Amino acid sequence: MDLRELYQEVILDHGKNPRNHRFPESYNREGRGYNPLCGDKIALRLQLEGETISDVGFVGQGCAISQASCSTMTEAIKGKTVPEVEALFSKFHNMVTSDDGSGEDLETLGKLAVFAGVREFPMRVKCATLGWHTLRQALHEESGEAVTE
Amino acid sequence: MTEASPIVAAPSERFDVQRVREDFPALHQDVHGKSLVYLDSAATTLKPQSVIDAVDEVYARDCANIHRAVHLLSQRATVRFEEAREKVRAFVNALNKREIVFTRGTTEAINLVSQSWGRSSLREGDEVLVTELEHHSNIVPWQILCQQTGAKLVVVPMTDRGEVLRESFEQNLSERTRLVAMSHVSNALGTVLPVQEAIALAHERGALVLLDGAQAVSHVDVDVQALDCDFYAFSGHKLYGPTGIGVLYGKERLLDKMPPYQGGGDMIRSVTFEETIYNDLPYKFEAGTPHIAGAIGLGAAIDYFSSFDARLVHAHENAVLRYATEALEAVPGLRLIGTAPGKVAALSFLMESAHPHDIGTIIDAEGVAIRTGHHCAQPVMEHFGIAATARASLGIYNNREDIDALVAALWKVRELFG
Numbered sequence: 001m002d003l004r005e006l007y008q009e010v011i012l013d014h015g016k017n018p019r020n021h022r023f024p025e026s027y028n029r030e031g032r033g034y035n036p037l038c039g040d041k042i043a044l045r046l047q048l049e050g051e052t053i054s055d056v057g058f059v060g061q062g063c064a065i066s067q068a069s070c071s072t073m074t075e076a077i078k079g080k081t082v083p084e085v086e087a088l089f090s091k092f093h094n095m096v097t098s099d100d101g102s103g104e105d106l107e108t109l110g111k112l113a114v115f116a117g118v119r120e121f122p123m124r125v126k127c128a129t130l131g132w133h134t135l136r137q138a139l140h141e142e143s144g145e146a147v148t149e
Numbered sequence: 150m151t152e153a154s155p156i157v158a159a160p161s162e163r164f165d166v167q168r169v170r171e172d173f174p175a176l177h178q179d180v181h182g183k184s185l186v187y188l189d190s191a192a193t194t195l196k197p198q199s200v201i202d203a204v205d206e207v208y209a210r211d212c213a214n215i216h217r218a219v220h221l222l223s224q225r226a227t228v229r230f231e232e233a234r235e236k237v238r239a240f241v242n243a244l245n246k247r248e249i250v251f252t253r254g255t256t257e258a259i260n261l262v263s264q265s266w267g268r269s270s271l272r273e274g275d276e277v278l279v280t281e282l283e284h285h286s287n288i289v290p291w292q293i294l295c296q297q298t299g300a301k302l303v304v305v306p307m308t309d310r311g312e313v314l315r316e317s318f319e320q321n322l323s324e325r326t327r328l329v330a331m332s333h334v335s336n337a338l339g340t341v342l343p344v345q346e347a348i349a350l351a352h353e354r355g356a357l358v359l360l361d362g363a364q365a366v367s368h369v370d371v372d373v374q375a376l377d378c379d380f381y382a383f384s385g386h387k388l389y390g391p392t393g394i395g396v397l398y399g400k401e402r403l404l405d406k407m408p409p410y411q412g413g414g415d416m417i418r419s420v421t422f423e424e425t426i427y428n429d430l431p432y433k434f435e436a437g438t439p440h441i442a443g444a445i446g447l448g449a450a451i452d453y454f455s456s457f458d459a460r461l462v463h464a465h466e467n468a469v470l471r472y473a474t475e476a477l478e479a480v481p482g483l484r485l486i487g488t489a490p491g492k493v494a495a496l497s498f499l500m501e502s503a504h505p506h507d508i509g510t511i512i513d514a515e516g517v518a519i520r521t522g523h524h525c526a527q528p529v530m531e532h533f534g535i536a537a538t539a540r541a542s543l544g545i546y547n548n549r550e551d552i553d554a555l556v557a558a559l560w561k562v563r564e565l566f567g
Contacts, residue, residue, distance in 0.1 A: 005513055012566065038505070038537050
């Protein structure tokens with residue numbers, strides 16, 4: 001088991017210095033995420049203009065994987081439309097959970113592809129998807145909080 | 150037969166941990182290509198071969214239901230099940246076997262007291278006292294009970310070292326306190342609570358005391374008569390026994406008056422559609438076919454554990470704990486959470502650069518198994534303003550080499566995270 005597969009430089013960097021780690025000045029969508037297994041908590045706010053995410057930020061605490069995943073996610077979704085974000089989520093989710101490791105879409109995932117190694121660590125998949133579940137909750141205005149359980 | 154303990158301990162003042170390690174097959178395996186270092190006994194202890202054999206034998210030979218059929222297999226199973234109850238009685242020094250109820254574990258034992266004693270005894274305005282150190286399973290059953298009865302949950306705070314002081318305990322006891330439910334030993338921090346004093350104080354006010362002994366039974370002496378506690382709950386799987394079996398000790402005069410917890414087979418004397426007459430203690434509280442193999446396995450675990458001089462076991466574990474405390478304190482950026490004097494068997498800690506979950510994954514790759522998270526004690530985490538800790542916890546089989554391996558693995562965390 002190679003830990004460097006999991007803890008890639010990009011992940012360590014974003015884990016230590018998460019980007020968009022602040023709430024945007026104006027927002028019209030909000031989501032809260034919680035992983036009861038480890039206590040990770042995330043609050044995410046975004047500004048949706050029409051179908052496009054014009055700004056997004058989050059605050060929270062958690063492990064390197066969850067913080068880095070949330071950080072890279074905010075970078076990846078800014079300026080994208082909701083359907084584009086949904087497609088991205090679906091590819092990301094597939095990458096970190098698929099058994100065969102096919103990863104045919106890795107290139108289209110850009111920087112997010114660094115999370116491919118998470119697949120080898122089933123106990124950590126929820127860390128990598130917490131931000132994404134929170135995002136989807138915010139986009140779809142589901143009440144309560146996203147729980148990765 | 151595994152009636153007799155497989156270990157015949159020669160009278161010796163020295164605790165031979167190497168020999169103990171040979172009794173635990175799960176210790177002798179590689180994980181991720183490294184020798185396993187098991188430091189998660191507070192979650193569950195590994196099982197000695199004698200326990201595994203005892204469980205195996207139930208299914209391979211004495212496989213029958215108990216207290217029912219007249220055939221030989223059922224007879225043998227019944228005898229061994231009741232022998233296990235007697236072993237539990239002797240282990241906690243209860244007055245008689247009627248005071249020993251088999252449950253699924255500590256959690257079910259606490260829920261039993263909450264729903265049977267609590268629902269039939271508590272009224273609006275009564276108080277149930279717990280401490281800030283409790284495991285969720287000694288909080289939530291009382292919250293449910295309070296919702297059902299209108300009673301109030303009162304919390305005794307802990308200090309920043311993770312202690313519960315006699316003074317704060319006394320301050321929170323009131324004329325309305327009906328029950329004190331507290332840990333004997335904290336699962337998250339290893340603190341040994343001042344239960345003897347608490348029981349005396351509670352009894353002065355006429356309150357009953359339930360002790361959650363899940364973390365205590367393998368690390369401190371438990372004598373329910375000397376303690377004079379009213380209820381004592383513990384799990385088999387934290388005492389080198391199987392999962393799915395636990396014990397509720399209760400004073401007979403209390404259990405006698407309590408209504409059944411669950412209805413079903415074995416807990417009745419006679420049933421008609423008009424009236425059901427309940428069985429005697431402890432069967433009144435054991436509805437349905439119990440975990441027969443689990444109880445017998447727990448009996449074997451008690452045989453195993455009792456084959457050692459408990460003083461030597463505790464002294465050995467405390468020596469490893471002291472060694473571990475010093476070794477961890479020497480790791481730069483590491484902070485111990487919970488530093489109560491006289492604590493046992495568990496070391497909760499944080500590292501500056503890495504989240505507990507990352508620590509857990511990285512040292513797992515080095516073969517070191519610890520627990521990370523809130524340890525089902527979120528109020529404890531909240532007290533320290535944190536979400537989680539890493540926790541290394543000790544069992545009878547741990548030695549200094551295990552601690553050296555832990556520290557070496559923690560240096561890998563520093564390498565990766567700085």
